[in-house]
Amino acid sequence: MSDTVLVLNSGSSSIKFGLFDISATEPGLVCKGLLDEHEARPRLVVRSPAGEDLFETRREAADADGGHLFADVLAFIEDRFGERSLRAVGHRVVHGGRDYSGPVVLSDAVTAKLEALTPLAPLHQPRCLAPVRTLAAIRPALTQIACFDTAFHHAIAPPASRFAIPRRFEERGIRRYGFHGLSFEYVAGRLAQIAPELIAKRSVIAHLGNGASLCALRDGRSIDTTMGLTPLDGLVMGTRCGTIDPGVLLYLQQHEKMSLEDVQHLLYHESGLFGVSGLSADMRTLLASSTEAAREAVDLFTFRAAQAIVMMATTLGGLDCLVFTGGIGEHAEEIRSAIGERLGWLGVRIDAAANEETRERISRDDSAVDVLVIPTNEELTIARHCAALIRGRDVT
Numbered sequence: 001m002s003d004t005v006l007v008l009n010s011g012s013s014s015i016k017f018g019l020f021d022i023s024a025t026e027p028g029l030v031c032k033g034l035l036d037e038h039e040a041r042p043r044l045v046v047r048s049p050a051g052e053d054l055f056e057t058r059r060e061a062a063d064a065d066g067g068h069l070f071a072d073v074l075a076f077i078e079d080r081f082g083e084r085s086l087r088a089v090g091h092r093v094v095h096g097g098r099d100y101s102g103p104v105v106l107s108d109a110v111t112a113k114l115e116a117l118t119p120l121a122p123l124h125q126p127r128c129l130a131p132v133r134t135l136a137a138i139r140p141a142l143t144q145i146a147c148f149d150t151a152f153h154h155a156i157a158p159p160a161s162r163f164a165i166p167r168r169f170e171e172r173g174i175r176r177y178g179f180h181g182l183s184f185e186y187v188a189g190r191l192a193q194i195a196p197e198l199i200a201k202r203s204v205i206a207h208l209g210n211g212a213s214l215c216a217l218r219d220g221r222s223i224d225t226t227m228g229l230t231p232l233d234g235l236v237m238g239t240r241c242g243t244i245d246p247g248v249l250l251y252l253q254q255h256e257k258m259s260l261e262d263v264q265h266l267l268y269h270e271s272g273l274f275g276v277s278g279l280s281a282d283m284r285t286l287l288a289s290s291t292e293a294a295r296e297a298v299d300l301f302t303f304r305a306a307q308a309i310v311m312m313a314t315t316l317g318g319l320d321c322l323v324f325t326g327g328i329g330e331h332a333e334e335i336r337s338a339i340g341e342r343l344g345w346l347g348v349r350i351d352a353a354a355n356e357e358t359r360e361r362i363s364r365d366d367s368a369v370d371v372l373v374i375p376t377n378e379e380l381t382i383a384r385h386c387a388a389l390i391r392g393r394d395v396t
């Protein structure tokens with residue numbers, strides 16, 4: 001009987017999962033799936049590693065929260081792969097706060113501690129933790145493990161980690177944490193395999209998805225990132241504003257008489273590409289639209305991304321390599337070329353044909369910076385961590 005782990009990845013715009021066989025050193029994908037929440041009756045699809053449909057079910061919108069969905073996933077897996085032994089469920093948890101610099105086995109007390117971080121990631125933390133509670137209720141003996149988006153950045157030190165506010169707040173944990181760490185960790189590992197000569201150099205990884213952030217990578221480690229205490233900071237995102245003058249928040253409350261809840265909703269749900277375009281948070285929709293507002297939203301996205309790449313390059317003391325990943329980074333050639341053009345003064349030269357075909361290396365030979373596209377795999381990173389924890393500590 002082989003051992004498996006089920007990995008759940010709850011992002012802001014998607015819920016993905018994968019079942020991994022962990023008998024070998026490198027976890028092997030058994031099946032994968034996603035919850036499509038964009039239809040009237042949310043749909044759960046399970047596919048083989050090669051992409052063939054294995055199973056599909058629909059839920060009524062009213063009972064389509066992560067909890068019900070994951071009970072369905074578990075039932076399917078036990079029915080279909082019952083001969084394999086499910087050793088643990090690994091969860092992507094967006095915020096690990098001050099205390100967690102690596103994966104942790106979830107107990108009631110740890111889960112409660114993570115729930116207390118909800119104000120620091122209101123769009124994500126409840127979505128990540130809902131299935132933990134559901135699975136604990138229906139399978140109390142099942143080991144659950146949290147892997148954090150913040151962990152890869154844990155060693156970021158001042159000045160990169162610091163806000164210019166009185167020190168007493170830093171002592172209470174108000175600092176830059178950074179997110180998308182599971183993605184950056186995977187991409188850094190792939191970069192070391194694909195281009196080992198680059199890993200010791202100065203790289204920026206651009207994770208451009210519904211949420212978006214950059215990581216300044218040196219010797220395979222994160223030394224700076226664009227997200228801060230919360231996943232609101234930095235780049236323009238699907239519905240999030242990214243970096244904003246904090247005076248705007250004061251003004252909205254004082255003069256527009258908006259409540260704290262209204263301001264939070266505005267910044268997390270109504271801003272970014274959606275707010276500026278007035279049309280959609282989805283990059284595909286904006287690229288296909290001929291409206292001026294959609295074009296301006298895309299323009300702001302690439303403008304701010306290019307500015308922030310230079311900021312990360314400043315932390316690194318230069319730039320040798322730029323890697324695109326995430327839904328937009330992996331698929332939107334227009335966005336990659338627009339960012340490349342804005343960085344032309346740095347000597348970035350994108351090869352139009354390589355970019356159109358989304359080859360692994362999309363820079364020209366005469367480019368001063370190597371530009372790569374590396375598809376991310378947050379689920380595999382989580383599976384690796386879970387396997388290591390299970391082997392190392394004999395978690396049962």
Ligand SMILES: Nc1ncnc2c1ncn2[C@@H]1O[C@H](COP(=O)(O)OP(=O)(O)O)[C@@H](O)[C@H]1O
Pocket residue numbers: 011012013014208209210211238281282283284285287326327328331332333
């Ligand atoms: N072919 C494509 N062209 C342009 N954008 C794309 C394409 N495929 C996906 N995207 C964009 O990727 C974003 C979602 O990224 P993804 O990383 O999957 O999201 P999440 O952060 O929820 O994991 C959306 O804006 C979507 O429009």
Ligand SMILES: CC(=O)OP(=O)(O)O
Pocket residue numbers: 010011012013094124149179180209210211212231
């Ligand atoms: C942290 C974050 O922004 O995650 P996502 O991209 O899944 O929204």
Ligand SMILES: [Mg+2]
Pocket residue numbers: 011012209210211
């Ligand atoms: Mg994501």
